Amino acid sequence: MKVLLEVRNLRKYFPVKKKTFRESRQYVHALEDISFDLREGETLGVVGESGSGKSTLGRVILRLETPTDGTITYDGNDVTSLSGKDLRAFRECFQMVFQDPYSSLNPRLTVGNAIAEPMRIHGKVRSHNEAKSAVSEMLLRVGLQPEMANLYPHSFSGGQRQRIGIARALSLGPKVLICDEAVSALDVSVQSQVLNLFNRLKRELNLTYIFIAHDLSVVRYISDRIMVMYLGQIMELAPKEQLFETMYHPYTESLISASPEPSTKTRKGRIILKGEVPSSLNPPKGCRFHTRCFKEMPICSETEPELREVAPGHFVRCHLCAEKGRG
Ligand SMILES: Nc1ncnc2c1ncn2[C@@H]1O[C@H](COP(=O)(O)OP(=O)(O)OP(=O)(O)O)[C@@H](O)[C@H]1O
Numbered sequence: 386m387k388v389l390l391e392v393r394n395l396r397k398y399f400p401v402k403k404k405t406f407r408e409s410r411q412y413v414h415a416l417e418d419i420s421f422d423l424r425e426g427e428t429l430g431v432v433g434e435s436g437s438g439k440s441t442l443g444r445v446i447l448r449l450e451t452p453t454d455g456t457i458t459y460d461g462n463d464v465t466s467l468s469g470k471d472l473r474a475f476r477e478c479f480q481m482v483f484q485d486p487y488s489s490l491n492p493r494l495t496v497g498n499a500i501a502e503p504m505r506i507h508g509k510v511r512s513h514n515e516a517k518s519a520v521s522e523m524l525l526r527v528g529l530q531p532e533m534a535n536l537y538p539h540s541f542s543g544g545q546r547q548r549i550g551i552a553r554a555l556s557l558g559p560k561v562l563i564c565d566e567a568v569s570a571l572d573v574s575v576q577s578q579v580l581n582l583f584n585r586l587k588r589e590l591n592l593t594y595i596f597i598a599h600d601l602s603v604v605r606y607i608s609d610r611i612m613v614m615y616l617g618q619i620m621e622l623a624p625k626e627q628l629f630e631t632m633y634h635p636y637t638e639s640l641i642s643a644s645p646e647p648s649t650k651t652r653k654g655r656i657i658l659k660g661e662v663p664s665s666l667n668p669p670k671g672c673r674f675h676t677r678c679f680k681e682m683p684i685c686s687e688t689e690p691e692l693r694e695v696a697p698g699h700f701v702r703c704h705l706c707a708e709k710g711r712g
């Protein structure tokens with residue numbers, strides 16, 4: 386499959402406000418050395434606990450945040466240095482769908498105007514009629530009726546509002562949708578309807594997805610490959626079936642053991658991790674996961690493991706795998 390987006394050694398540090406003048410500047414290490422390829426037509430799921438950097442990854446790719454370091458290559462160009470016209474063109478290809486469409490939809494705009502707004506800003510529609518027919522088409526695409534264009538967001542249910550958010554994201558004809566907890570706020574039955582909509586849209590419009598969620602069963606349902614993040618780093622990245630059958634990283638094991646449909650490997654019981662998630666202001670030395678790991682070895686608190694390809698397409702950041710590789 387063709388590589389659409391190539392992310393290499395991506396870092397994002399957020400400076401923290403100093404409390405006193407003499408205090409040295411501190412940084413939240415939100416993303417640390419992130420490298421992966423996004424392939425055309427795939428759904429790449431991203432999972433990890435709160436604060437692991439999932440949303441920051443999405444925002445940096447969309448250039449809503451500037452990366453501290455690293456490159457993001459799309460169509461042969463480094464996106465991190467785009468500006469002006471080129472940045473606008475790039476933004477048409479990448480759109481985000483958020484968790485709560487209610488807060489991202491302006492309550493004073495009719496749904497039709499909300500969907501037409503990006504098209505107007507990017508000069509995609511020239512007349513009122515052109516906008517109206519484009520909006521009707523978008524509404525039908527996401528399973529709503531064209532007449533709904535005249536209503537305001539408050540008259541819709543959560544699932545319908547999420548469909549409106551999707552229609553708005555689709556209005557510029559993007560290639561990639563970054564869905565950030567896009568179904569997390571919905572009831573389970575509505576969740577599966579919206580997930581099915583994402584699957585249908587992907588087929589009809591040849592879309593590529595980055596699907597961020599903390600709910601592993603949602604990610605398992607929709608993804609082709611899954612990326613597991615912990616404190617700003619990729620801990621494991623593999624095709625979905627492979628991850629559920631032969632996960633290597635103890636963190637992945639703990640996540641899967643806690644999901645409603647655990648794998649054969651983790652079916653023995655739920656793994657409860659010790660301690661709290663450390664602060665990303667001051668991540669642990671060595672492996673970032675070692676303070677909570679149930680398979681910790683002496684090397685883990687000393688040396689940071691690298692992300693290594695342990696089987697074709699299966700990447701792991703863990704000293705255990707290095708041991709296996711040597712043995
Ligand atoms: N604008 C910002 N300024 C300072 N720190 C930030 C900013 N945005 C994110 N962070 C920090 O970066 C880290 C990663 O945050 P992020 O929102 O990407 O995590 P997440 O995986 O999306 O979490 P959640 O599951 O809760 O949405 C956190 O420690 C967060 O506090």
Ligand SMILES: [Mg+2]
Pocket residue numbers: 439440441565
């Ligand atoms: Mg988030």
